[in-house]
Amino acid sequence: MSSVAESVRPHSRNLQQQPCLDFDAVHEVPESHAWPQVEDYPGGYGVEEEEEEKEDQSSPIPVIDLAEANAAARMREACETWGVFQVTNHGIPMRLFDDVETQARRLFALPAQQKLKAARSPDGLTGYGIARIATFFSKLLWSEGFTIAGSPAEHARLLWSHPQDYSQFCEAMEEYDREMKKLARRLMWLMLASLGITKEDVTWAGPGGEMDGASAMFQLNWYPACPNPERAMGLAEHTDSPLFAILHQNTTTGLQVLQDGGAPAAGGTNSNSNSNSRWVTVPPLPGALVVNVGDLLHIFTNGRFKSVMHRAVVNRTRPRLSVAYFWGPPGNVWLSPLEKLVGPENGPLYPSMSWPEYLKIKAGEGISIGGKGGGGLSEEMWLAPKG
Numbered sequence: 310m311s312s313v314a315e316s317v318r319p320h321s322r323n324l325q326q327q328p329c330l331d332f333d334a335v336h337e338v339p340e341s342h343a344w345p346q347v348e349d350y351p352g353g354y355g356v357e358e359e360e361e362e363k364e365d366q367s368s369p370i371p372v373i374d375l376a377e378a379n380a381a382a383r384m385r386e387a388c389e390t391w392g393v394f395q396v397t398n399h400g401i402p403m404r405l406f407d408d409v410e411t412q413a414r415r416l417f418a419l420p421a422q423q424k425l426k427a428a429r430s431p432d433g434l435t436g437y438g439i440a441r442i443a444t445f446f447s448k449l450l451w452s453e454g455f456t457i458a459g460s461p462a463e464h465a466r467l468l469w470s471h472p473q474d475y476s477q478f479c480e481a482m483e484e485y486d487r488e489m490k491k492l493a494r495r496l497m498w499l500m501l502a503s504l505g506i507t508k509e510d511v512t513w514a515g516p517g518g519e520m521d522g523a524s525a526m527f528q529l530n531w532y533p534a535c536p537n538p539e540r541a542m543g544l545a546e547h548t549d550s551p552l553f554a555i556l557h558q559n560t561t562t563g564l565q566v567l568q569d570g571g572a573p574a575a576g577g578t579n580s581n582s583n584s585n586s587r588w589v590t591v592p593p594l595p596g597a598l599v600v601n602v603g604d605l606l607h608i609f610t611n612g613r614f615k616s617v618m619h620r621a622v623v624n625r626t627r628p629r630l631s632v633a634y635f636w637g638p639p640g641n642v643w644l645s646p647l648e649k650l651v652g653p654e655n656g657p658l659y660p661s662m663s664w665p666e667y668l669k670i671k672a673g674e675g676i677s678i679g680g681k682g683g684g685g686l687s688e689e690m691w692l693a694p695k696g
């Protein structure tokens with residue numbers, strides 16, 4: 310795969326040392342944030358809203374109505390070919406997306422110095438900061454974020470001193486967390502059932518499949534409008550690590566997934582000149598949620614479901630918000646393909662490993678899977694069969 314990201318990789322740096330750009334104050338993309346020309350930038354998107362709507366209708370990414378009788382079968386097909394789909398009829402009220410957006414906008418509109426009071430600590434998981442994957446690239450990203458696991462109260466109190474100000478933020482985020490947990494459980498069992506996996510087959514899910522110890526966290530991603538969006542990158546290409554991510558995006562386009570040679574033809578041209586892959590836009594559909602297959606689901610399904618490479622590009626006139634809810638097994642679970650999906654004809658594609666071992670591999674710290682070490686968040690290491 311050839312991509313913009315490859316030319317600014319690999320590079321490792323201390324996240325905490327990164328300068329925090331005051332995006333609203335800059336009128337051109339500074340050298341520190343200037344990426345090579347972004348290939349497959351969505352044509353016309355967001356520049357004129359009408360064009361955006363036109364493009365929506367022709368998107369090849371499956372949209373699955375959860376009330377459909379064959380929803381699970383359609384999910385399987387989507388996960389096998391694309392590693393991504395959109396869901397509708399999921400039961401999360403539009404009002405909650407609006408509340409979360411209102412609160413996220415309040416947060417990101419605060420002065421930089423105020424936001425930095427709630428900065429993620431060097432070894433911490435939650436709080437305000439730049440994307441974790443930024444450490445792998447020499448160019449900076451056109452985005453900022455806020456990570457929440459459980460209640461965001463500890464950090465929210467640092468952002469707003471008045472209880473009324475932080476409690477409305479916390480209430481919206483806590484409600485989102487509760488709703489997403491329910492939806493994540495439902496989606497997980499639908500996806501696994503589509504492969505013939507039952508609750509009994511997943512030992513770590515508990516007797517009734519409750520997944521009480523599941524790892525869950527979510528990330529508010531804010532992408533300010535950018536004077537030269539084709540030379541900036543909101544969130545560089547990566548795969549998500551957990552089982553899957555449920556993504557809400559506001560009305561501004563930005564999410565793109567990599568279609569490799571194996572996925573079905575979807576029309577349009579391939580501007581990615583060195584390979585057959587191209588970036589396909591996942592259009593924002595009002596009320597729909599995007600589900601991205603992550604690395605662990607790829608491993609558990611023994612490669613049947615594809616961990617989707619994706620990125621977020623930015624827009625010239627409109628800021629963009631996305632909320633990514635990450636869902637994974639408990640942290641002490643041993644990662645290996647589910648027994649039912651391994652047989653004499655299809656041996657395990659991946660060795661058994663612990664979460665920390667997996668993360669070490671993903672960070673490219675010297676262990677090579679399929680002969681491709683280093684470079685970190687690359688798809689190659691997950692595609693090469695093992696053993």
Ligand SMILES: O=C(O)CCC(=O)C(=O)O
Nearest residue numbers: 528530563564621631633
């Ligand atoms: O903003 C988006 O659409 C993508 C967000 C994402 O991929 C992430 O937070 O991991």
Ligand SMILES: [Fe+2]
Nearest residue numbers: 548549554619
């Ligand atoms: Fe992601």
